[in-house]
Amino acid sequence: MSKLKKGYIQVYMGDGKGKTTAAFGLALRALGYGLKVFIAQFIKEGEYNEIKALKLLGENIVIKQYGSGFFIRNKPKEEEVKLAKNGLKELKDIIKSEKYDLLILDEINVALYFKLISLEDILDIVCTKPDHTEMVFTGRKVAKEIVELADLVTEMREIKHYYSSGIQARNGIEK
Amino acid sequence: MSKLKKGYIQVYMGDGKGKTTAAFGLALRALGYGLKVFIAQFIKEGEYNEIKALKLLGENIVIKQYGSGFFIRNKPKEEEVKLAKNGLKELKDIIKSEKYDLLILDEINVALYFKLISLEDILDIVCTKPDHTEMVFTGRKVAKEIVELADLVTEMREIKHYYSSGIQARNGIEK
Numbered sequence: 001m002s003k004l005k006k007g008y009i010q011v012y013m014g015d016g017k018g019k020t021t022a023a024f025g026l027a028l029r030a031l032g033y034g035l036k037v038f039i040a041q042f043i044k045e046g047e048y049n050e051i052k053a054l055k056l057l058g059e060n061i062v063i064k065q066y067g068s069g070f071f072i073r074n075k076p077k078e079e080e081v082k083l084a085k086n087g088l089k090e091l092k093d094i095i096k097s098e099k100y101d102l103l104i105l106d107e108i109n110v111a112l113y114f115k116l117i118s119l120e121d122i123l124d125i126v127c128t129k130p131d132h133t134e135m136v137f138t139g140r141k142v143a144k145e146i147v148e149l150a151d152l153v154t155e156m157r158e159i160k161h162y163y164s165s166g167i168q169a170r171n172g173i174e175k
Numbered sequence: 176m177s178k179l180k181k182g183y184i185q186v187y188m189g190d191g192k193g194k195t196t197a198a199f200g201l202a203l204r205a206l207g208y209g210l211k212v213f214i215a216q217f218i219k220e221g222e223y224n225e226i227k228a229l230k231l232l233g234e235n236i237v238i239k240q241y242g243s244g245f246f247i248r249n250k251p252k253e254e255e256v257k258l259a260k261n262g263l264k265e266l267k268d269i270i271k272s273e274k275y276d277l278l279i280l281d282e283i284n285v286a287l288y289f290k291l292i293s294l295e296d297i298l299d300i301v302c303t304k305p306d307h308t309e310m311v312f313t314g315r316k317v318a319k320e321i322v323e324l325a326d327l328v329t330e331m332r333e334i335k336h337y338y339s340s341g342i343q344a345r346n347g348i349e350k
Contacts, residue, residue, distance in 0.1 A: 003346070003347065004345065004347060004348065005345075006345075008337055008342075010192075011334075012193060013334075014332075016329040016330065016331075017185075017197075017327065017329045018187060018193060018197035018200075018329050018331070020200070021196075021197045021200035021201055021204065022192075022193035022196045022197040022200055023200070024200040024203055024204070025193075025195070025196035025197055025198070025199040025200035025201075025203070025225060026196055026200075026348070028199055028200070028203055028225045028228045028229065029196065029199070029223070029224045029225040029228065029347060029348070029350075030224070030347045030348065031224075031228045032223070032224030032225050032226065032227035032228035032229075032347070033224040033227075033346050033347030034347070035347045048204070048207070049203075049204045049205070049206075049207030049208040050200060050203045050204040050207055051207065052207035052208075053203045053204065053206045053207030053232060054203065054207075056231070056232055056233075057228060057231055057232070058231075101347070102347075102348070134348055147334065147335065150335060151335070151337040152192065152335060152336050152337050153333075153334035153335040153336075154191040154192050154193050154331050154332065154333060154334065155191065155331075155332040155334050156193070156329050156330075156331060156332075157189070157329065157330040157331075157332055158328075158329060159186075159188075159322065159328035159329065159330050160322065160325060160326070160327060160328040161327050161328075162183055162326040162327050167183075170179065170180075170181075171178070171208050172178065172179060172204060172205045172207070172208030172209070172210045172276070172277075173179065173201070173204070173205065173277070173309055175204075
């Protein structure tokens with residue numbers, strides 16, 4: 001039986017920093033309590049430093065990526081759609097297994113925005129969420145339907161950002 | 176020599192969720208890259224689940240608490256001021272050691288707001304920050320002077336919150 005009695009749906013959105021970072025912080029907290037965590041990353045690809053560190057935390061966490069790692073400018077490539085669709089398929093099995101307490105869907109808002117997946121795809125997943133599973137959606141732009149179905153929505157707002165002064169993303173801090 | 180060439184000052188503020196969580200996520204990322212991390216928690220006291228998990232990540236992270244764990248309503252108690260002042264004293268030595276790449280000052284904004292510490296205390300610390308140290312300030316209410324001196328400021332805005340429907344903080348998710 002899960003140690004988490006009831007799971008909700010959280011969304012981290014907005015143009016500010018800290019969306020994925022907060023989701024990974026949440027994963028850390030859940031692991032500290034002995035919960036089981038699955039992180040699905042859409043869009044992204046690559047061994048980020050937070051992934052390296054989380055992997056040291058044992059068997060209770062699984063991370064999978066369903067993206068090409070390329071920034072989508074206009075219409076996404078066929079390959080990118082294929083990766084996201086494959087992610088959805090795997091997620092359905094993962095949800096069905098009822099194994100995980102925390103399911104982080106990193107950048108899924110962006111995958112929806114760029115039509116890599118559809119709103120129906122997401123609703124399908126949400127409908128089958130086991131009671132004890134907390135779901136976390138991240139990504140800059142979020143559909144109003146996702147905000148409506150969520151229990152908790154936090155917007156990360158950029159008030160001031162050093163990027164504007166031309167600083168590159170630093171290893172261990174931004175990536 | 177530090178793997179981080181240049182450190183900045185980040186602030187996570189606002190009434191939304193994810194400030195401390197984002198800071199802990201940042202700690203995770205930094206650890207994944209082999210950076211050295213010090214987390215100083217003001218106000219708080221107690222073995223939070225994220226702390227339990229981070230401690231499994233080895234020698235590169237130190238966490239210390241300089242709070243009583245009680246919510247301050249009006250004027251803080253003498254004991255609370257003493258704990259915060261002691262934290263500041265220790266922090267000065269920590270900064271002087273130049274040992275850490277990432278220095279998280281969790282709830283320091285709140286410690287300032289409730290006058291457990293003064294703005295001068297914080298400016299003293301910031302002035303002696305080694306070039307390679309990234310500093311992170313968290314806490315709901317932030318002084319405008321802190322926003323001015325920071326390089327990156329993100330506001331976590333509460334758009335929707337299930338607390339309003341009377342849910343208690345859950346182990347592994349909220350704490």
